[in-house]
Amino acid sequence: MAPEERGVFHCKNGESMNFKKFAEEKFGIAFPKNIVFEEKKEGIRAFAKTLMPIGIKGKRGILVYANRPTDAFARTFGELATKNTVHLDEAEAKALLQNIKIKNRKKLQSGEYFITFFKNHPIAVVFCDGGFLIPAKSGKKFLPTNEIAEK
């Protein structure tokens, strides 16, 4: 397996899915070539390829997936997203940053993840659960579906 393909997580139905592929297909993100992924106990980490040969135990790069895509993922790679993005007003953005769920004003598709933007700056990943957009740090964990894999 190529180094960048190493970050694998489990979907809702128990099947495994590659995070890079998930992010590329869900959000249309084309990752830079020097970014690699790694599966660890706490989730999936993304880091620069230069860290690959290191044989020392430690946490490399940032955590991009921990039961769901993280805010660090959105804030680092969100600008590359071309799909499943939603722009928020200031009140909504501030609510999200305080881990408060916000109303699904734009009637986004339920069961999907979206990268939210404020003034064209990526701020967080939300999970659309019916009438609400739920932030990552709400404490609720939503495993992604593997519907893309099924396609």
Place this chain on the structure above:
Amino acid sequence: MKILGEGQEIKEKLGRGLCPHAAKQVPPNFSEGSGGTEALTCLVRVASPHAPAVCLFNVFFAFSSMEYQKYKEWLMVFGREDMNEMLKEIKPSIRVNEIKITVDRFMEFSELKLERTFFDNAFFVLDEGIKVGNTIEYFLGYMHTQSLSSMLPPIILWPKENEKVYDVCAAPGSKTTQMSAMMKNKGIIYANDVRIERISALISNINRLGVLNTVVTQRNGAKLLRPDYFDRVLVDAPCSNLGSDPYAYIKWNLKYSIKLSYLQKRILLFSFDSLKPGGTLVYSTCTYTKEENEEVVAYLLEKRENAKLVGIDIPYDIPHENGLSEYGNEFRRVWRVYPWHLKSEGFFIAKMVKV
């Protein structure tokens, strides 16, 4: 130049009238070597010469005052006695995280009132009553709260893209993330710290600021990681914080500095050994005592013949004092940055190379 520490010297200084207030507070028979009881007995007499049954409240404050005066006197050796008062008035500063955003774009986005500083990507925050850590800019990782003087050690180390850098005492990660931005998120940074509670802050900052070229390790800095391996090493050693914490003097005493000095020497020695020949090491602390600064560097120069103290050369005109020359003329090359230099914390910085 001597550091205050011996009781005799304190008395000498007080006798010269450097600090008349202190002279009133400290009894004539006070000495540093006095036990706590003896000192307290003296103070009871000072606080209330006509009433032996003086309340403990007064004794406590007289004692505190004495410690404080001793500290202030000691500070005068290095510059000004009001240094920790100045620390309380320092304006908060931020560094724009150029990994995520350019300075121009940040200025467009941010609603904070900012004032330019020596560095292109660092600003004083002029808004009063705003908690910088609660702003959107902070959450998004576009900026990091960092004192101006603490930005100096990475600038002096000047890591380049694709180099291997070792940040020995990295938490909470201000300098690590600054170096990562300087390296354009390329190369390798080993960000190490020994205490797990500090490492969680380091990891949190790395996540928030989008640092991808860093591996966080939890090791004792006073043990060798990899011999002759790193291009650059930053040792921002644990210290008594007299330059950064206006209340650090409360727990400070000379013994504390000496204890820290022992640890700093070990950390510096092993960090130097992990540096490859031709590599650069920067040693910094945010304190003023010579035991934690010049003495530590002198120890390395004595123990390692291939260690050479070099001058600090950066493209900024930073006001500073030179190091204490009692350790040799070469110590004129190290920097002592005091609060009035940058309206920021006090710092000691030395740059060395492995020849």
